[in-house]
Amino acid sequence: MAAQLVGTVGLTCTAPAAYYIGTGQLDRRAFVLWAANWIFASNQIHFVQLRIHAARTATFSEKFDRGRFFFLAQAVLLVALTIASLWRVLPPLTVIAFVPALVRGTRWFFQRPKSVDVRSLGWSEMKHGVTFGLLLALAFVCS
16 A cells, blocks of 8 residues: 555646646645645545455454554544634635545444445546546635
8 A cells, every 4th residue: 555655646636736837826725736636636546445454344443553653634624624724724615625525534434334335446546536626626716
């Protein structure tokens, strides 16, 4: 997973690059866009890895044993996003862009056990990515 997270650093650099192409500026806002995209991509990678490695878990306690860090990181991320929004580091609507992924990640711990269909999981994560991208763009346009 570490290599995947490092790889996303490069892949998510397209966000500030696109911002620079569109505005001609490489400023704090471009960095915030990169950070938001990297955090979201990292959350997706961690969730997919958790789902694959915890495929045979059935109860909340089993899932929590496997995904304790992810579960707690979901709450920390929501608090950090809210604080960053209140301090005007992020546009306020940015928090909303993360909500679908945070709900998806937290809800899994409480769902009944089901087998992992990797293809379905991939499509679901792609939908989350598109939703995130649209909501993030909307957050920045409206700010």
